[in-house]
Amino acid sequence: MTETLSKTGMTRRELLARSVAVGATFVVGADFVAGNGAAWAMETTAVKPESMATLIQMARDIYPHDHLADHFYATAVKGYDTADSSQEIEDGIAALDAAARGKGHADYLSIGWERDRVEVLRGMEESAFFQKIRGGLVTGLYNQKEVWPLFGYEGESYSQGGYVSRGFDDINWL
Amino acid sequence: MVAKFDLNDDSVVVIVGTGAGGGVLANELAQKGVKVVALEAGGRHLPEDYLNDEWDAFGQLSWLDARTTSGDWRVAKDFSGLPAWIVKAVGGTTIHWAGASLRFQPHEWKALTNYGRVDGANLLDWPIDADEMAPWYDQAEEKLGVTRTGNRPGLPGNNNYKVFEKGALALGYKEVHTGRMAIQTRDDGDRTPCQQTGFCFQGCKWGAKWSAAYTEIPAGEATGNLEVRDRSHVIKIEHDDSGKVTGVVYADKDGNQHLQKARLVAVAGNTIESPRLLLNSASNMFPDGLANSSGQVGRNYMRHVTGSVYAVFDKPVRMWRGTTMAGIVQDEARHDPSRGFVGGYELETLSLGLPFMAAFLDPGGWGRSFTSALDQYENMAGMWIVGEDMPQETNRITLNSEVKDQYGLPAPNVHFSDHPNDVAMRDHAYKQGIEMYKAVGATRAFPTPPYPSTHNLGTNRMSENARDGVVNKWGQTHDIPNLFISDGSQFTTGAAENPTLTIVALAIRQADHIAKELSAGNI
Ligand SMILES: Cc1cc2nc3c(=O)[nH]c(=O)nc-3n(C[C@H](O)[C@H](O)[C@H](O)COP(=O)(O)OP(=O)(O)OC[C@H]3O[C@@H](n4cnc5c(N)ncnc54)[C@H](O)[C@@H]3O)c2cc1C
């Protein structure tokens, strides 16, 4: 929190006032996206911060895990914030917002219910943009070692001597 | 001590590939005093290099050269550039294999006779049978140290196995145990016993599981008769005017090409690369590729009827702990057409880590139906189906002249569509697998589609008659007496069993034959 504020020089009130998202993600500055309560923050260099906020929401709607904080999704998509991919992302987000408007919403981020956002996504499921984002998330999200414990997965085990004396057969409810 | 042979030494046997087939053949020949140069496209990686991390290990060791796919299998849609999961390294796919080591059942050697003609299938009997293979299987089981053979005990059951076993017994299955695994269990052998680390698919860091990388290859090198050249990719087999092969052209790690002369060439690059090499070696004399007078090179590609069943329970299973595949139900492996298909299937325990589960549970899936499954990852159990698929002439490896590999050679295209018998078998297996887990209280089950092929078979098949296949009962090509095939591409039919024990048994037998023929001056 303090770090974010000192970076942006904003109070929490200003930060909330300038945020455009109803979801968990806020655009907080010219090149800045922050999580709800600003527990994390991410600078953007090539992609517009509003577009990055939309992309993060889209990522969560594709692979929604309520016990995963936003920063995991931000990490999963931050690789697109490069000169090479920015145009494709901007075009894709523009198409996503257009699809949202086609269903009577102001834009994608302003849709309140996940169900309604998913309906927009379903309509563009076959597009190259959707498939690129979805495909990238499979490793971008689930291959973050920090998310593994949140699913119970224990990862590397050799350095601890395997599970031979650490519960390979400890199931007790059968 | 390690041998070094001259490029112009035409007294050597050249082996292409050092996996289950090539690695075993190389060691067996070297033990018999035959001089061998084994050329391996991949590098050397030993247990200290292996990574307890699914994607890192995949990136470290997999064959990632350009490949394309076609046909109606789902792999062509979801993993279009990755038809198969194969290792490129000294030791080949025996680094990533799980170790399940089963003999064919006697009837499976004679599929055409025992199943009869099946529409659309190119069934054929093997020119060998269970009696012929029994002593070679004995040797293979000793070499691999297979549990539940000889006097070796089985592995202990892990959490995933215990769920699987309880479900199997509840359904009345009788042949249920922790498998016949090429995994060390006791402190009495050359290999460290299994520490239940759970990364069998990533390479066993303890060396408990058999792999040619750290058994066959060093043992062969120690004889002074075997030279393994790693990062040496064979691109063409050469022949003379009499139609006998004379050597191979390969690219070294820097891309420089060399010609290694040979008195005999044995191809063991796994079922996609082996026929590709024969096709890419086409010449004026053999315009359709080497050893292809039958037109069968590249055809009858088989990958087993596979699929997985994962299920979620209301309490933790932690299936990833311990051996990846030590659990089996064999009751459905019989041939019993009353189930609606010929041939049979095995059910084996299987677990994937979270990263692979996300990629393979339901490729392309998204949204809450997908993520609510992964949310229960800790409470999941899993099994794999492996059953006999039908050889079909149209399932085949061809050269794709539009896509080139790093040497400018046409990439292989892998075309596969299920036969109706395959579909019927898979559906039956899904149903049984789901019933097993329901019997233990599963709250949700997932019939997961096949992954990129791990069992690749049949594209240079063995046949009695030269018109029906590519090699004879010794793996010697019908057309060229000093050209042999030594890997899973020899398989006439796939049987229900994981193939590697049979590949190894065939390689031991082939080494015996080649050594005898060479010393008798017949080749
Ligand atoms: C994850 C996984 C789990 C498995 N589990 C089991 C199991 O439990 N039981 C079982 O029976 N089987 C299992 N298998 C299958 C088993 O690994 C293969 O059947 C077996 O290794 C095939 O042997 P092979 O000799 O045909 O080919 P490979 O072992 O793949 O060896 C081929 C070698 O040839 C090299 N090569 C290819 N082309 C060239 C060229 N042009 N020049 C030089 N070198 C070349 C490759 O780099 C490779 O090293 C598993 C496979 C995988 C991927």
Ligand code: SF4
């Ligand atoms: S579970 Fe056993 S065999 Fe498998 S990798 Fe671990 S130690 Fe090796």
